[in-house]
Every structure is written in structure tokens, then in C-alpha cells.
Amino acid sequence: MLKNFSGKGEQTVLESISYTSDYEFSNGCRAPPWRQIHGEICYVLVKPHDVETLCITCSAEGVFLNGGKTDNEGEINYERKGEIYKDLVTFLKEKSAKFSENMSKQEKRFSDKKEKKEPTNEPPEKEEAAPVQKAITGSGKRTLEKNQINFGKSQMTKRLEPSLRWKATVRFKEYRSLLRDPQEEKHRRRPERSGPPVKPGRAQLVRKSTEKIEEIVSESSSESEEDEEPLDRQEANADLPSEYWQIQKLVKYLKGGNQTATVIALCSMKDFNLAQETCQLAIRDVGGLEVLINLLDTDEVKCKIGSLKILKEISHNPQIRRNIVDLGGLPVMVNTLDSPHKSLKCLAAETIANVAKFRRARQAVRRYGGITKLVALLHCGKSSAELAQSSLYDARDVEVARCGALALWSCSKSYTNKEAIRKAGGIPLLARLLKTSHENMLIPVVGTLQECASEENYRAAIKAERIIENLVKNLNSENEQLQEHCAMAIYQCAEDKETRDLVRLHGGLKRLASLLDNTDNKERLAAVTGAIWKCSISKENVTKFREYKAIETLVGLLTDQPEEVLVNVVGALGECCQDYENRVLVRKCGGIPPLVNLLVGVNQALLVNVTKAVGACAVEPESMMIIDRLDGVRLLWSLLKNPHPEVKASAAWALCPCIQNTKDAGEMVRSFVGGLELVVNLLKSDNKEVLASVCAAITNIAKDQENLAVITDRGVVPLLSKLANTNNDKLRRHLAEAISHCCMWGRNRVAFGEYKAVAPLVHYLKSDDPNVHRATAQALYQLSEDADNCVTIHENGAVKRRKMENLFENCHLCQRKVETHLRCVARSARDGSGSAAGVMPHGLHRWKCSVCTVTRRGSKDASSQ
Numbered sequence: 001m002l003k004n005f006s007g008k009g010e011q012t013v014l015e016s017i018s019y020t021s022d023y024e025f026s027n028g029c030r031a032p033p034w035r036q037i038h039g040e041i042c043y044v045l046v047k048p049h050d051v052e053t054l055c056i057t058c059s060a061e062g063v064f065l066n067g068g069k070t071d072n073e074g075e076i077n078y079e080r081k082g083e084i085y086k087d088l089v090t091f092l093k094e095k096s097a098k099f100s101e102n103m104s105k106q107e108k109r110f111s112d113k114k115e116k117k118e119p120t121n122e123p124p125e126k127e128e129a130a131p132v133q134k135a136i137t138g139s140g141k142r143t144l145e146k147n148q149i150n151f152g153k154s155q156m157t158k159r160l161e162p163s164l165r166w167k168a169t170v171r172f173k174e175y176r177s178l179l180r181d182p183q184e185e186k187h188r189r190r191p192e193r194s195g196p197p198v199k200p201g202r203a204q205l206v207r208k209s210t211e212k213i214e215e216i217v218s219e220s221s222s223e224s225e226e227d228e229e230p231l232d233r234q235e236a237n238a239d240l241p242s243e244y245w246q247i248q249k250l251v252k253y254l255k256g257g258n259q260t261a262t263v264i265a266l267c268s269m270k271d272f273n274l275a276q277e278t279c280q281l282a283i284r285d286v287g288g289l290e291v292l293i294n295l296l297d298t299d300e301v302k303c304k305i306g307s308l309k310i311l312k313e314i315s316h317n318p319q320i321r322r323n324i325v326d327l328g329g330l331p332v333m334v335n336t337l338d339s340p341h342k343s344l345k346c347l348a349a350e351t352i353a354n355v356a357k358f359r360r361a362r363q364a365v366r367r368y369g370g371i372t373k374l375v376a377l378l379h380c381g382k383s384s385a386e387l388a389q390s391s392l393y394d395a396r397d398v399e400v401a402r403c404g405a406l407a408l409w410s411c412s413k414s415y416t417n418k419e420a421i422r423k424a425g426g427i428p429l430l431a432r433l434l435k436t437s438h439e440n441m442l443i444p445v446v447g448t449l450q451e452c453a454s455e456e457n458y459r460a461a462i463k464a465e466r467i468i469e470n471l472v473k474n475l476n477s478e479n480e481q482l483q484e485h486c487a488m489a490i491y492q493c494a495e496d497k498e499t500r501d502l503v504r505l506h507g508g509l510k511r512l513a514s515l516l517d518n519t520d521n522k523e524r525l526a527a528v529t530g531a532i533w534k535c536s537i538s539k540e541n542v543t544k545f546r547e548y549k550a551i552e553t554l555v556g557l558l559t560d561q562p563e564e565v566l567v568n569v570v571g572a573l574g575e576c577c578q579d580y581e582n583r584v585l586v587r588k589c590g591g592i593p594p595l596v597n598l599l600v601g602v603n604q605a606l607l608v609n610v611t612k613a614v615g616a617c618a619v620e621p622e623s624m625m626i627i628d629r630l631d632g633v634r635l636l637w638s639l640l641k642n643p644h645p646e647v648k649a650s651a652a653w654a655l656c657p658c659i660q661n662t663k664d665a666g667e668m669v670r671s672f673v674g675g676l677e678l679v680v681n682l683l684k685s686d687n688k689e690v691l692a693s694v695c696a697a698i699t700n701i702a703k704d705q706e707n708l709a710v711i712t713d714r715g716v717v718p719l720l721s722k723l724a725n726t727n728n729d730k731l732r733r734h735l736a737e738a739i740s741h742c743c744m745w746g747r748n749r750v751a752f753g754e755y756k757a758v759a760p761l762v763h764y765l766k767s768d769d770p771n772v773h774r775a776t777a778q779a780l781y782q783l784s785e786d787a788d789n790c791v792t793i794h795e796n797g798a799v800k801r802r803k804m805e806n807l808f809e810n811c812h813l814c815q816r817k818v819e820t821h822l823r824c825v826a827r828s829a830r831d832g833s834g835s836a837a838g839v840m841p842h843g844l845h846r847w848k849c850s851v852c853t854v855t856r857r858g859s860k861d862a863s864s865q
Contacts, residue, residue: 377404615654
């Protein structure tokens with residue numbers, strides 16, 4: 001209608017008004033699907049007489065100004081730029097004074113025409129429609145505002161047309177009450193759709209649009225819009241089955257019937273296929289959820305049971321779950337857990353298990369005391385011996401405990417809820433239920449333990465309750481779901497060495513290895529390979545896996561498997577390949593090529609594990625030849641550019657054995673364009689693991705003089721010096737080794753002293769790690785070739801005998817020679833003469849300690865000693 005009053009001239013309300021897009025979806029919306037989920041319907045370009053062109057968003061919340069069209073191929077900036085108005089006319093009156101003035105004139109003119117037409121006789125159809133309209137609206141008056149946004153009935157009979165006025169918040173229950181009888185009548189004689197039927201793949205889009213249409217109802221109720229709204233509803237639900245309308249009739253009986261009628265309606269509703277989404281939404285659309293939740297507050301047990309049975313079925317729908325929480329259904333269900341009727345307890349717990357699939361619901365369960373009550377339900381369970389002679393009454397107790405465990409399983413995905421379960425005494429009760437032989441009971445119990453085992457407190461409690469033995473026992477079950485959850489629980493618990501030993505002692509490794517043969521169930525395979533990976537951290541377990549032929553099977557799983565499985569398989573091989581025998585076995589089974597092929601992936605966890613596995617295999621020269629031939633070193637080097645620090649660090653660690661075991665490694669490293677510069681720049685990282693791994697790589701790179709010259713030119717000395725003030729022993733060790741090797745070129749020794757790297761190194765001798773001591777002694781020896789560094793070393797107390805006695809406590813020869821060398825350092829510092837090497841006793845030559853493998857200077861009889 002606004003378009004009819006738009007154009008050139010002073011009397012028109014607007015210069016122009018149009019949609020931004022000519023394409024209209026089958027649900028009538030013009031907004032793209034990814035904006036429809038935000039409740040947006042269409043976008044309108046409006047050019048008033050006195051202001052610039054406005055780009056307006058019409059949504060479920062109302063009408064607001066957006067960012068307008070961008071320069072990027074006419075895309076719209078969807079961000080809201082102002083307040084939300086209830087309709088388009090109100091918005092334009094606020095933005096344009098000319099529009100407001102001309103609109104008033106048009107209203108007066110239209111009102112005069114209406115008064116002239118009132119005495120005339122209406123056609124018979126309209127005379128019959130008048131009382132119907134009056135009955136629906138309660139008023140025979142028409143408002144001009146509604147007619148101004150009506151785009152024509154002729155268009156609405158063909159398809160759904162998005163209105164330019166939307167109410168922000170409307171209770172659909174009130175809207176449905178206006179359309180009771182007309183809706184049923186029009187359902188019997190629905191108009192045919194002009195467009196094609198909705199395909200199953202578009203069911204989600206149609207469903208969301210239907211929800212949006214139900215909520216987007218105009219503010220007032222003119223005749224034209226009341227005619228329009230039922231048509232909207234008909235069009236949106238044109239393909240709905242008859243069950244949809246039958247369920248809505250039953251809900252009316254629930255609202256207005258007596259106790260007997262309510263029970264009958266509940267039973268009739270239960271006979272429908274409530275797993276079908278149409279039936280679920282039918283209950284919600286007509287306000288059935290509120291009625292079902294209200295029935296839980298009654299004193300009639302039969303009504304409560306019927307209501308919970310329906311809620312339990314329909315709460316599998318994610319939308320219904322959120323609606324139940326929004327309507328305050330969880331507090332009522334939590335209170336139902338205190339009921340003396342066991343059937344009510346079971347149904348309430350199962351419904352809570354379905355609803356508590358998202359964070360807000362889990363928080364609500366905890367906030368209303370649901371965790372403690374659910375843990376109390378576990379007391380109903382009996383031990384395995386008692387269940388063997390259980391009566392019908394005991395079987396109901398078992399069902400109560402099962403439903404309680406099922407609800408706890410859903411709630412345990414929250415860390416706070418895990419702590420609440422532990423404080424409520426849930427672990428001993430779960431441990432007792434784990435001894436039962438009922439698989440239906442075991443699955444939620446093990447599932448809850450699996451979720452909770454991610455926390456260290458739980459792992460300690462699980463060991464104390466001797467749960468590992470029962471987890472291993474249930475691995476022998478024929479139920480694949482139970483096997484999966486047991487394997488996943490072992491995966492979570494096997495972070496601890498004692499747990500890994502318990503799995504081996506109870507025979508769990510053999511069962512895990514046998515489960516690798518069945519690869520059809522990918523979820524179970526991922527859980528089993530994950531358990532094998534964590535158990536492989538212990539060398540004793542690796543030996544057992546080799547005995548059970550598990551390594552060959554793992555190599556066969558390196559291809560044609562989902563990433564969830566590959567991450568665990570490669571992680572397990574990375575642990576197994578720490579042993580020489582397993583490295584040879586992986587190579588002979590053809591495992592090197594698929595491992596190298598996985599280096600081109602993008603999964604972060606997979607890249608971390610595969611780089612570790614490739615690095616472990618590279619220790620063996622023959623495997624390294626295969627890796628080099630497959631261009632594996634270049635792929636590892638390229639991973640140093642990965643944005644994830646863990647991947648960078650793992651790739652750098654893997655490069656170390658590759659450089660060590662490659663013939664002509666120096667030439668290979670130089671062949672990577674920009675490779676050395678990339679390594680040096682990684683010393684600017686803030687991640688300690690990345691820094692330690694890069695220092696280790698530099699240690700190996702610097703063994704080649706040409707490469708050492710290149711990285712020196714790239715500024716490796718100041719970057720290494722900047723890292724010297726660290727307390728991380730792992731970084732200290734590899735940093736000291738890198739400094740000692742970088743001293744071999746030019747005046748790098750002097751440069752380290754100038755960049756203040758010598759004094760911090762002396763303090764490394766206070767560390768408790770002997771590896772740090774050895775690397776530091778090596779670095780101090782190289783630095784002491786410069787006289788100024790000798791003075792710095794002496795001033796920082798490196799020559800104290802107490803430190804020298806602790807430096808190499810397991811190597812008396814090395815300790816004595818280093819102490820002799822540092823005494824010379826002290827003498828050089830006192831005398832101010834030359835380097836320490838220049839004042840050493842005549843005849844010293846280089847010797848190697850058999851314990852620490854650090855090259856030092858010693859007397860000629862060092863080797864004989």
C-alpha cells in the first residue's frame with residue numbers, strides 16, 4: 001500500500017520503496033536463510049522526500065535501521081544502527097517529517113472515502129463475513145494503519161508475503177484463541193499452493209519460518225490483516241498431516257476438561273507417534289507444554305504420569321527442551337524426584353536426562369537441588385548378588401537407580417555439576433552399581449564415570465573405589481555401547497601410571513587389542529584406540545601390545561578412518577615407536593608412508609600426534625631414508641608456520657632426529673627456502689614449549705658451519721640471549737645447548753657476553769635437573785674462551801667448590817676436570833690475562849666424559865683415568 005502512495009510529487013508519502021532482493025523463498029521470506037534464523041524477514045530500501053535513502057530490516061522483533069548496502073557487490077551490513085520500532089509507519093514518521101505530514105493527509109482522504117462507502121449495500125459475501133469478523137475481533141471498526149501495510153489479498157491467496165509491520169512480543173496462545181473455529185474450517189478446504197511442495201531437506205527452514213510466523217502477529221486487528229493471518233498460517237502448514245490438528249484438539253480437552261477427560265486426553269495423545277517432529281511441535285504450538293507442566297503441580301498421580309510420559313518423548317527435540325526450560329518446567333520435575341511413587345521418580349529423572357543437554361538446563365538442575373536428589377536415587381540400586389534374587393519391587397528400585405544415573409550422565413558434562421556429584425557421594429554409589437549385570441544400568445553408570453574421569457579428583461576416587469577392575473571386566477560384554485563407554489572411561493583414567501598398570505594387571509590390554517579387529521563401529525573404535533594410546537605411555541604396556549600383535553593392526557588403521565580414530569591410532573604409534581623394535585616393526589609393515597601423508601592434514605590434534613610419530617621413526621636411519629624420500633622433512637618444516645603452538649613445538653621436536661640422522665643434513669636444511677629464517681623467528685614466541693623445541697632444533701642446525709653462519713646473520717645470538725632469564729628447566733637445558741653450539745662461529749662468544757647472556761647461565765647451576773647442569777657446563781666452557789666472559793663467570797660465583805661438587809655428582813672425572821677448568825677461569829679473571837684456555841696447564845687436550853657426553857679439556861692421562 002505504501003508503494004501505491006509513493007512516487008514523484010509533493011503529495012506522495014515517499015519517493016520510492018522497494019525490497020533489496022527480488023528473490024522470495026517458499027516460506028515468503030526474502031532474507032537469506034542464515035539471517036532468517038535470527039528472525040529477520042526482509043530488507044526494504046525507502047527513499048523519503050527529505051532524507052537520504054534508508055535501508056530497513058523487518059524482523060520478528062520489529063523494524064530497525066541497518067548498516068545499508070556496502071561497496072562489496074551490494075552486500076547488506078546487517079548490524080542494527082538504531083532503535084527498534086513496532087512497525088514501518090512509526091519508523092518512517094520518526095525519521096521523516098515530510099512523510100509524517102503527507103501521511104496525515106492521506107489518512108484524512110482515505111477516511112472520507114470510507115464514510116461515503118458505508119451507506120451503500122455490500123455484496124452478500126461481505127455481509128456474511130461481517131458478523132464473523134465481529135465475532136473474532138470484538139469490533140467492527142477498521143483502522144487505516146493496517147490498510148496502509150496490506151499488500152493485497154490477491155497476492156496472499158497465492159503465497160506468503162512478509163508484512164512490513166511486526167509485533168515485538170506476542171503470545172501465540174492468544175492469537176490461536178482468535179482462530180479456533182475458522183482454523184478448523186479452513187483446514188478442511190485448504191487452498192492449493194502455487195509453489196512446489198516443501199522438500200524434506202528444507203524441513204528445518206520451513207519449521208523455523210512457521211515458528212516465526214506464529215510469533216509475528218500484527219499489533220492491532222483490522223479485517224484485512226485478520227484475513228491475512230489465517231492465510232499465512234494455512235500456507236505455512238499446508239503440508240502438515242492430520243495428526244497435527246488432532247493433537248491440537250486433544251490439547252483443548254486438556255485445557256478445559258475435568259480429571260477424567262484430562263486422563264483420557266493424555267492417553268489418546270500418548271498413542272500418537274510422539275517421536276515425529278510434527279506431533280511434537282503441534283503440542284507446543286497450541287500451548288500444550290504449559291498445560292503439561294502445570295499438570296505436574298497437581299495432586300493427581302495419573303495426570304502426572306501421563307504428562308511426564310509425553311514430556312519424556314517430546315523432550316528429545318532440541319526446541320522443545322529449550323521451551324520446557326523457558327516455561328519453568330525443570331523446578332517442577334526436580335521436586336517430583338521427592339515423590340514416594342517410583343514411577344514418577346523414573347519418569348521425572350528420564351525427562352531431566354533429555355532436557356539437560358545444554359548448559360542453561362544443567363545449571364537449572366543444579367540450582368534447584370536436582371544433583372543431590374538424583375544421587376539419592378542411586379541408593380535404590382542393589383548389588384549384583386542381590387539383583388539375582390530380586391522381586392518385582394526390587395526391579396523397580398533398579399529402574400529408579402538407572403534413571404537417576406541417566407540424568408546424572410547428562411548433568412555431568414558440566415564441571416560444576418561433576419563437583420556437586422562428587423560432594424553428594426555419587427562415586428561410591430556408582431562404583432556399587434558398576435558391579436551389577438544389567439547392561440541397561442551399566443551404560444549410564446559407565447557413561448557418568450567416563451564424563452567425570454576427566455577431572456583429577458575423580459580419577460583418584462576411581463582408583464580408591466577399585467573401579468578400574470570392573471571397567472576392564474565390562475569390556476568383555478557383548479554390548480558394543482557398553483564396550484565403547486568402558487574404553488572411553490579407561491582412556492580418561494589412564495593419564496595416571498597406576499591406572500595404566502591396573503589395566504594391564506586385570507587383563508585389559510589383551511581385550512583392547514582384540515577389539516581393534518572390529519572396525520565397523522567407528523565410535524567404539526575411536527574409544528578403543530584412545531584407551532590403547534593412553535595405556536601405551538607405559539613401556540610395559542607397549543611390550544604387551546607388541547605381544548598381542550596390536551601394532552600391526554594399528555598400522556592397518558592409518559588409512560580410510562575418520563579423524564577421531566586417526567588421532568588415537570597415530571598417538572598410540574607415536575608412543576610405541578619410542579622402542580627400537582617397534583620402529584622396525586612399523587617400517588616393515590609399511591607404516592611410514594601413511595604417516596607422512598597425514599602431515600598435510602589440518603586437524604590440530606592429529607598433526608601433533610603424527611609429528612611425534614614421524615619424529616620417533618626418524619631415529620632409525622632406514623626409516624629416515626623413507627621419510628626423506630617422501631619429502632617428509634619439508635612437510636615437517638612447513639608445519640613450523642602452523643598457527644597452533646602445539647603443532648609448531650611438535651614439528652620442531654620431530655625435526656631434531658631428522659637432522660641428526662640424515663646424510664648431508666646441512667645441505668638438506670639449506671635447501672628449504674626461508675627455512676632457517678623461519679626457525680630463528682620462532683625464538684620470538686611466547687610459548688615455552690615452542691621455544692624449547694626451537695632451541696633443540698637450532699642445536700642440531702648449528703652443527704653445520706654454513707648453517708650456523710646463516711642463522712648468525714639472521715640474529716640468533718640476541719634472540720637466544722633474550723631468553724636466558726628463564727626459570728623453565730626444559731627451556732634452560734636446550735637454550736644452554738644452543739648457546740654452546742652457536743659459540744663455534746666468529747665472535748659469537750663475545751656477542752653473548754655483550755647481550756648479557758653469561759650471568760643468567762651461571763644461575764642455571766642451581767637447578768635440580770642434572771641435564772641442565774651438563775648443558776650449562778658445556779655452554780660455560782665455550783663462553784669462557786673469551787676473557788670478559790671469564791670475569792663475568794667468576795663474578796657470579798661459578799667457581800665455588802660447593803657448586804662444582806653438585807655439578808656432576810655421578811661423574812667424578814668430569815667434575816674434577818670442569819673444576820680444574822673453572823679454577824683457571826678464576827685465575828684468568830684475577831690476573832686479567834687472556835682467556836682461560838691460555839692459562840691452563842700445558843698439555844691439556846680435549847676429552848669426552850662417558851657419562852654426560854660433554855666434551856671438555858683435560859690432561860693427557862684423562863682417558864686412562
